[in-house]
Amino acid sequence: MPSRLKEALDSGNFVVTSEVAPPKGTNLDTFVHHIDLLKDKVDGLNVTDHQSSVMRYPSLGGCLLINEHGGEPILQMTCRDRNRMGLEADLLLASSRGINNVLCLTGDSVPVGDHKEAAGVFDLDSVQLLRTVRLLESGLDLGGNQLDGPVEFCAGAIVTPEAHPLEPQLFKFEKKVDAGAEFFQTQAIYDLDNFANFMDFARQYPVRILAGIVLLSSAKMAQYMNNNVPGIFVPQPLIDELAKAVAGDAPKGAGLAKGIEIAGRMIREIRDNALCDGVHIMAIGKEEVVPQILAAAGFEALEPALE
Amino acid sequence: MKTITKQKSLDEIERQLAGLDRVFIVGCGTCTTVTKTGGIDQVLEMKERLEQMDKWVSGWTVIPTACDEVTQADVKEYGQTIKDAGCVLAMTCALGVHRLNLYVDRPVMPALDTMFIGVEETPGRFREACGQCGHCVLGETAGVCPVVSCHKGLMNGPCGGTNYGKCEVDKEMDCAWALIHERLQAQGRLPLMRMYQPPRNHQVVPRPRATRIS
Ligand code: SF4
Ligand code: SF4
Numbered sequence: 001m002p003s004r005l006k007e008a009l010d011s012g013n014f015v016v017t018s019e020v021a022p023p024k025g026t027n028l029d030t031f032v033h034h035i036d037l038l039k040d041k042v043d044g045l046n047v048t049d050h051q052s053s054v055m056r057y058p059s060l061g062g063c064l065l066i067n068e069h070g071g072e073p074i075l076q077m078t079c080r081d082r083n084r085m086g087l088e089a090d091l092l093l094a095s096s097r098g099i100n101n102v103l104c105l106t107g108d109s110v111p112v113g114d115h116k117e118a119a120g121v122f123d124l125d126s127v128q129l130l131r132t133v134r135l136l137e138s139g140l141d142l143g144g145n146q147l148d149g150p151v152e153f154c155a156g157a158i159v160t161p162e163a164h165p166l167e168p169q170l171f172k173f174e175k176k177v178d179a180g181a182e183f184f185q186t187q188a189i190y191d192l193d194n195f196a197n198f199m200d201f202a203r204q205y206p207v208r209i210l211a212g213i214v215l216l217s218s219a220k221m222a223q224y225m226n227n228n229v230p231g232i233f234v235p236q237p238l239i240d241e242l243a244k245a246v247a248g249d250a251p252k253g254a255g256l257a258k259g260i261e262i263a264g265r266m267i268r269e270i271r272d273n274a275l276c277d278g279v280h281i282m283a284i285g286k287e288e289v290v291p292q293i294l295a296a297a298g299f300e301a302l303e304p305a306l307e
Numbered sequence: 308m309k310t311i312t313k314q315k316s317l318d319e320i321e322r323q324l325a326g327l328d329r330v331f332i333v334g335c336g337t338c339t340t341v342t343k344t345g346g347i348d349q350v351l352e353m354k355e356r357l358e359q360m361d362k363w364v365s366g367w368t369v370i371p372t373a374c375d376e377v378t379q380a381d382v383k384e385y386g387q388t389i390k391d392a393g394c395v396l397a398m399t400c401a402l403g404v405h406r407l408n409l410y411v412d413r414p415v416m417p418a419l420d421t422m423f424i425g426v427e428e429t430p431g432r433f434r435e436a437c438g439q440c441g442h443c444v445l446g447e448t449a450g451v452c453p454v455v456s457c458h459k460g461l462m463n464g465p466c467g468g469t470n471y472g473k474c475e476v477d478k479e480m481d482c483a484w485a486l487i488h489e490r491l492q493a494q495g496r497l498p499l500m501r502m503y504q505p506p507r508n509h510q511v512v513p514r515p516r517a518t519r520i521s
Binding site: 080084165 | 460461462463464465467469471475476484485487500501506507
């Protein structure tokens with residue numbers, strides 16, 4: 001079965017992806033609820049892979065659930081926890097079970113997570129993993145052996161347009177393109193002028209770019225990300241806007257409502273100005289409000305008529 | 308180039324010495340003296356600590372270079388005192404422990420954890436320089452080792468955690484790939500940043516590593 005995400009990327013339409021995070025444990029209720037809530041509103045749903053190096057239910061299992069529920073899964077795969085044999089085997093499993101999209105990542109470092117003494121594997125890096133996907137598609141594995149049945153994937157990668165220094169990051173972007181990445185989801189971007197500059201560079205390459213939209217829920221969160229998350233830059237006017245929204249006797253949840261409004265506004269601006277090919281919405285723990293972000297962006301039309 | 312060590316907790320040292328009440332302490336005049344983990348001062352301090360644990364310290368010495376052959380002569384000199392002890396507590400790196408094990412017929416206990424081989428960048432600050440990976444890429448990375456200087460050992464450029472020249476895991480630590488980029492640029496060899504490095508060979512010399520020089 002071909003990748004529906006690939007079809008969307010090739011269609012020339014504005015593409016929307018989002019992501020869901022599996023639980024820490026075997027209770028899948030909330031996770032499945034998020035899948036059901038989002039699966040028909042987006043072109044693809046990432047399942048995070050032990051995000052921030054916090055051990056959780058696996059990305060592969062999450063993708064299988066999305067398939068069972070009729071959604072389009074995007075398998076996030078980091079190089080942190082498996083050596084090349086483990087990664088190759090999981091790619092075989094994914095492809096054989098109708099998971100047609102893979103997002104190849106390096107992975108966060110072990111010490112930022114909740115298993116601080118674990119071995120960080122990093123046998124491959126993200127560029128090598130992308131090449132491995134293409135190699136397995138050609139019917140060979142990294143040992144040079146023939147496969148009885150190759151894989152098939154729409155393969156993507158990530159890029160951090162606000163990284164400092166930026167140039168090494170752009171070299172790596174080019175290497176990922178060389179390695180066969182078809183689409184990129186970016187790290188969160190908030191400054192659309194900076195992003196437009198990045199797109200001037202990225203447009204030289206035959207790949208689709210989905211701008212990363214991370215929901216801001218408060219001025220504090222924005223400030224925290226500026227100070228602590230490398231590669232994220234929230235401009236001061238946005239922080240002020242968030243702070244103002246909760247000033248005085250603003251109702252509870254006014255900060256989040258403002259964040260939804262900002263995200264929706266950014267998505268609309270990106271689409272109206274054709275800045276890039278789509279967006280990837282990360283609500284980080286607030287998946288419930290993704291439909292509201294889409295509505296704020298003017299995507300009501302995408303919602304099924306009857307629910 | 309020095310072997311960088313750190314003292315184990317006294318709890319762990321006491322656990323290793325369980326049932327061994329007579330101890331001979333060996334320090335080292337080279338690396339562990341520089342890192343202040345096994346010089347004369349630390350050996351004397353350890354002697355006191357052991358006595359507080361009700362151990363009897365039969366003697367002590369600081370060998371000029373414990374990983375070297377001279378260790379044999381030193382061990383000979385203290386032969387009887389070591390024999391009187393039930394064990395040797397080595398305030399040397401693990402190489403010293405190995406060396407001592409060749410010449411001493413008593414259990415040799417490490418008092419230190421051996422962490423890495425490092426160069427002193429600024430006084431007192433050591434950085435790992437080489438992990439002896441078996442396939443050196445320094446010629447293509449402007450002399451900065453991505454295997455050990457990048458937290459994740461990435462071979463094809465920086466991760467998204469690169470942070471104004473520092474690494475996502477520690478604001479004090481340089482991002483290896485920011486450094487590699489800077490130095491390649493200074494050398495006029497930036498196109499190397501675009502060069503693909505294939506997956507590393509982890510079995511250049513399979514463990515346990517050994518070789519014969521003919
Ligand atoms: S690449 Fe790094 S670890 Fe490997 S031999 Fe060279 S300096 Fe040592
Ligand atoms: S920030 Fe730099 S040094 Fe740290 S893991 Fe990423 S690439 Fe390696």
